Amino acid sequence: xxxxGLKNIWAKYQKEIADDHYxxxxxxxxxNFFPGAEYYFLKILREVLGKDxxxxxxxxxxxxxxxxxxxxxxxxxxxxVAREFALMTAAGYRNVAVSCVTSFGIYxxxxxxxxxFPKELQKARENLWKATKREFEIPENIAHASDIIYKFRHxxxxxxxxxxxxxNTGKPLQIVEHIGCHYAKMFPVKGIGGAEFPQVLxxxxxxxxxxxVDYPERRHCCGFGFRQYLVQQNRGYSLSNSKKKLESMQPYxxxxxxxxxxxxxxxxxxxxxxxxxxxxxxxxxxxxxxxxLAYEELAALVLGFEPWNVGLQMHEIxxxxxxxKMGIAYNPDEKYLDxxxxxxxxxxKTGCLSxx
Amino acid sequence: xxxxxxRLAQDVRFKESINSCINCGVCTxxxxxxxxxxxxxxxxxxxxxxxxxxxxxxxxxxxTIWFCGQCMSCKxxxxxxxxxxxxxxxxRKISQEEGYFVESRMGxxxxxxxxxxxxxILKYGYxxxxxxxxxxxxxxxxxxxxxVYKNKEKVYERMNANLDxxxxxxxxxxxxxxxxxxxxxxxxxxxxxxxxxxxKYSFEKAAEMGLASNPDSMDNYVKYISNE
Amino acid sequence: MNKSIVVIGAGVAGIEVASIxxxxxxxxxxxxxxxxxxxNVAFWHHLFPxxxxxxxxxxxxxxxxxxxxxxLFPNTEVxxxxxxKNVYVVRTNKDATFEVGAVLIATGFTPFDARRKxxxxxxxxxxxxxxxxxxxxxxxxxxxxxxQGMAPKRIAFVHCVGSRDAKVxxxxxxxxxxxxxxxxxxxxxxMFPDAEMYCFxxxxxxxxxxxxxxxxxxxxxxxxxxxxxxxxxxxxxKDKSIQLKAxxxxxxxxxxxxxxxxxxxxxxxxxxxxxxxxxxxHLHKTPENFIQPQDPHLQGNVSSRQGVFIAGTCIQPMTIxxxxxxxxxxxxxxxxxxxxx
Numbered sequence: 001x002x003x004x005g006l007k008n009i010w011a012k013y014q015k016e017i018a019d020d021h022y023x024x025x026x027x028x029x030x031x032n033f034f035p036g037a038e039y040y041f042l043k044i045l046r047e048v049l050g051k052d053x054x055x056x057x058x059x060x061x062x063x064x065x066x067x068x069x070x071x072x073x074x075x076x077x078x079x080x081v082a083r084e085f086a087l088m089t090a091a092g093y094r095n096v097a098v099s100c101v102t103s104f105g106i107y108x109x110x111x112x113x114x115x116x117f118p119k120e121l122q123k124a125r126e127n128l129w130k131a132t133k134r135e136f137e138i139p140e141n142i143a144h145a146s147d148i149i150y151k152f153r154h155x156x157x158x159x160x161x162x163x164x165x166x167x168n169t170g171k172p173l174q175i176v177e178h179i180g181c182h183y184a185k186m187f188p189v190k191g192i193g194g195a196e197f198p199q200v201l202x203x204x205x206x207x208x209x210x211x212x213v214d215y216p217e218r219r220h221c222c223g224f225g226f227r228q229y230l231v232q233q234n235r236g237y238s239l240s241n242s243k244k245k246l247e248s249m250q251p252y253x254x255x256x257x258x259x260x261x262x263x264x265x266x267x268x269x270x271x272x273x274x275x276x277x278x279x280x281x282x283x284x285x286x287x288x289x290x291x292x293l294a295y296e297e298l299a300a301l302v303l304g305f306e307p308w309n310v311g312l313q314m315h316e317i318x319x320x321x322x323x324x325k326m327g328i329a330y331n332p333d334e335k336y337l338d339x340x341x342x343x344x345x346x347x348x349k350t351g352c353l354s355x356x
Numbered sequence: 357x358x359x360x361x362x363r364l365a366q367d368v369r370f371k372e373s374i375n376s377c378i379n380c381g382v383c384t385x386x387x388x389x390x391x392x393x394x395x396x397x398x399x400x401x402x403x404x405x406x407x408x409x410x411x412x413x414x415x416x417x418x419x420t421i422w423f424c425g426q427c428m429s430c431k432x433x434x435x436x437x438x439x440x441x442x443x444x445x446x447x448r449k450i451s452q453e454e455g456y457f458v459e460s461r462m463g464x465x466x467x468x469x470x471x472x473x474x475x476x477i478l479k480y481g482y483x484x485x486x487x488x489x490x491x492x493x494x495x496x497x498x499x500x501x502x503x504v505y506k507n508k509e510k511v512y513e514r515m516n517a518n519l520d521x522x523x524x525x526x527x528x529x530x531x532x533x534x535x536x537x538x539x540x541x542x543x544x545x546x547x548x549x550x551x552x553x554x555x556k557y558s559f560e561k562a563a564e565m566g567l568a569s570n571p572d573s574m575d576n577y578v579k580y581i582s583n584e
Numbered sequence: 585m586n587k588s589i590v591v592i593g594a595g596v597a598g599i600e601v602a603s604i605x606x607x608x609x610x611x612x613x614x615x616x617x618x619x620x621x622x623x624n625v626a627f628w629h630h631l632f633p634x635x636x637x638x639x640x641x642x643x644x645x646x647x648x649x650x651x652x653x654x655x656l657f658p659n660t661e662v663x664x665x666x667x668x669k670n671v672y673v674v675r676t677n678k679d680a681t682f683e684v685g686a687v688l689i690a691t692g693f694t695p696f697d698a699r700r701k702x703x704x705x706x707x708x709x710x711x712x713x714x715x716x717x718x719x720x721x722x723x724x725x726x727x728x729x730x731x732q733g734m735a736p737k738r739i740a741f742v743h744c745v746g747s748r749d750a751k752v753x754x755x756x757x758x759x760x761x762x763x764x765x766x767x768x769x770x771x772x773x774x775m776f777p778d779a780e781m782y783c784f785x786x787x788x789x790x791x792x793x794x795x796x797x798x799x800x801x802x803x804x805x806x807x808x809x810x811x812x813x814x815x816x817x818x819x820x821x822k823d824k825s826i827q828l829k830a831x832x833x834x835x836x837x838x839x840x841x842x843x844x845x846x847x848x849x850x851x852x853x854x855x856x857x858x859x860x861x862x863x864x865x866h867l868h869k870t871p872e873n874f875i876q877p878q879d880p881h882l883q884g885n886v887s888s889r890q891g892v893f894i895a896g897t898c899i900q901p902m903t904i905x906x907x908x909x910x911x912x913x914x915x916x917x918x919x920x921x922x923x924x925x
Contacts, residue, residue, distance in 0.1 A: 026526070029483075029484055031517070031526045032486055035512060035515040036515045038526050039517070039525075056524065057524040057530075058530075060482070060530055060534060061477060065484070066474060066483055069473060070448040070466065070469075071466065071551070072474075072550070073545065073547055073550050074369060075545045076542055076545040076547035079541045083538075083541060113369070116368070127545045130544045131537060131543065132537045132540060181427040181428055182427075185427070185429055185431060186431050186432075186439075188432065220386075221429060223388060224427075225425025225426065226426050228425045230468075230472065231465045231468055233465070233584070237388075238425075240392055244391075270496050270497055270498060270501075273496070273498040274498070311515045314500065315500065316498040316500045338511075339514050344503070344507045344514070345503055345510070
């Protein structure tokens with residue numbers, strides 16, 4: 001990899017990201033599977049960076065998963081998005097921070113549609129008024145939540161307690177980044193670094209001391225495929241795409257995979273487990289699995305927040321190998337405890353999972 | 357009655373997504389579906405470009421349009437600025453509106469998605485809620501998820517979430533007035549109509565196959581399409 | 585009658601026009617931004633269709649300008665052109681001023697900047713080079729190796745890089761790349777007889793009389809496979825070899841291939857030289873950003889402005905021999921114009 005070439009591309013795709021006062025739009029998948037990521041995103045923005053973020057209980061799903069699995073019409077999703085904008089407008093905000101890459105793609109597609117076809121915008125306004133008596137302004141700035149972490153990556157680095165460095169060897173950790181197709185493949189100018197060599201995560205990784213692994217299938221889809229996962233019979237599609245990526249990254253012996261998109265985070269985590277169950281195969285160093293983290297979780301770790309507070313116990317693939325390399329202190333006995341430090345349920349990782 | 361070709365052209369997304377195809381194959385080359393299924397986005401572009409009504413209807417009745425995973429990787433590369441992923445979305449919409457989707461195995465699955473994701477949207481205000489990710493149907497989610505699922509309240513509380521409770525925060529309960537707004541949006545913008553059509557055509561197919569005698573007893577059909 | 589002419593650009597077209605007009609008795613001032621003449625031929629190695637050395641063409645050009653009524657101004661750029669009735673006043677960055685009866689624009693082309701096709705990784709992956717890089721290496725007598733110093737065992741050529749591609753704003757065919765790819769594949773095969781060559785194309789545009797023979801020769805005698813599909817994505821393997829993805833559209837299957845060296849056949853585009861002159865002179869351009877002739881059939885060398893003429897690849901992509909012919913017709917057009925003023 002020649003850095004000059006990368007810098008040349010990155011210089012072409014630096015978009016404007018609002019500096020403060022965000023209206024937060026949550027992610028269905030991230031909330032379910034990585035709730036700590038959203039919690040720590042807000043905590044980092046508010047408490048570490050001193051930003052104002054509005055977390056509105058009235059907003060809903062953007063219905064993007066329904067739209068891309070074809071049960072929600074375009075006209076409907078436009079109106080749902082219009083409602084999110086109406087809530088933002090009513091709350092006195094102009095910048096949105098989107099927690100989900102699918103949603104981010106939806107907002108990008110709809111804004112482009114409204115720009116090209118003003119009649120569609122008109123129809124969305126009419127539908128929204130008819131259904132809710134609400135009106136809206138189009139946001140001045142739409143950022144994916146990772147764009148905001150990227151923007152403040154150096155401030156986070158200044159306050160960091162840990163680096164993406166192997167404390168045993170002193171060498172940078174080798175990190176695979178996975179962006180998620182809907183971040184920039186549809187509209188490259190809307191993503192930091194564009195579609196081919198996105199900088200949004202690699203910028204964070206570099207700022208926090210790690211090395212980015214560029215492996216041949218880096219740009220390939222994780223395999224979510226919407227209906228290809230939602231319908232049980234179709235999941236082979238989803239699995240085989242993740243497998244293709246894992247096989248391709250294996251020779252680089254990555255220390256972790258960092259994801260932009262909540263769905264990809266979940267799939268690259270769960271499919272590693274499934275592949276081990278099916279084939280007995282693992283793709284990380286020393287025949288272990290590769291920890292998969294959301295970028296918010298990574299930012300929280302770097303800043304010194306406690307791993308079990310961040311929610312790493314909700315990952316199927318153990319993250320302890322990464323914590324150990326980074327020199328992060330944690331108590332293994334507290335992993336499955338509740339808020340009052342009492343055991344939750346009777347969870348005992350046995351079998352293959354004890355070593356995943 | 358407009359022809360299917362005319363109806364395709366009425367969708368603004370279609371206009372934006374097919375100019376003319378140069379048949380270069382960059383879409384199929386990187387298509388996540390093309391490697392897994394017998395599927396080629398390039399050939400989809402060819403068929404819709406040809407505009408032959410019979411061929412398009414045959415396509416709408418086939419499994420082919422249901423193979424795409426909507427990753428939109430094809431959009432990035434096309435030298436003619438086409439996007440087969442979006443063409444597929446428009447084809448699927450018309451296939452459902454016309455009832456053609458029940459003529460293919462993959463198409464029939466739309467009922468499962470409507471009943472799962474569609475219901476969740478209107479019930480919870482989310483596309484996904486922990487309640488619907490039942491480990492029984494999600495073995496790939498593994499034992500950790502099973503632990504989360506069985507101990508939802510405590511695990512989400514530990515994560516500072518606000519599961520099914522009023523106020524803001526992760527997985528908060530979405531209030532009735534908001535859910536009503538969402539349902540009203542679905543009502544005025546064609547969302548409910550599409551749901552109803554998916555149910556109606558699925559029932560007709562189920563009746564034709566002898567798997568249901570009234571719309572409220574579709575269990576055998578659902579079982580059938582879940583294992584087809 | 586003003587018997588002086590300014591020719592802008594000392595490439596194949598500019599020099600041919602200058603030499604013919606000089607023969608006819610005109611005074612010609614050639615303004616060239618570079619130190620050397622020859623334009624894009626200056627660094628080329630061998631030429632299709634007969635693999636002759638480009639040095640022979642350069643020598644021809646050098647001889648042609650060695651006449652008293654041609655003056656060459658190297659390292660010079662035009663800064664302004666104004667018009668007083670039928671006289672053009674051309675100023676340069678060297679503070680020279682020429683008062684002439686006609687101006688000929690022969691600014692040629694710029695090879696497409698392959699970095700703009702980001703998915704091909706040029707400037708990022710070591711073993712991705714352009715057809716121009718390959719010619720330069722051959723002309724300098726460098727060994728062709730991978731960046732790891734190995735002899736390549738498999739080389740792929742990507743056609744239409746920067747051509748026929750709305751994504752980069754170039755909808756046109758650059759005309760010379762197909763045959764250049766075939767030529768370079770044969771050259772590489774001669775250098776590495778055991779290596780496999782692959783050309784990824786959309787349409788093979790073998791428009792010259794001898795080109796089809798070249799193509800057949802490459803297939804039959806030089807280990808070259810032609811795959812009908814545009815390369816979609818290029819990435820780097822751990823050993824620095826290159827992975828490419830395309831569809832073999834004739835069999836309808838996606839294909840992934842590992843190669844040691846990838847050559848991007850870059851097309852022609854108009855650069856800032858012709859942009860600047862078109863701005864100064866308010867000339868019309870084609871939608872493809874080339875300089876628009878007054879009439880594509882009958883006045884192919886006349887620009888949209890009286891007294892300003894055009895020749896060579898600033899009009900459209902051309903081979904060298906087409907450029908020569910085009911230049912000769914431009915010279916006749918200029919002569920005709922000046923005689924009838």
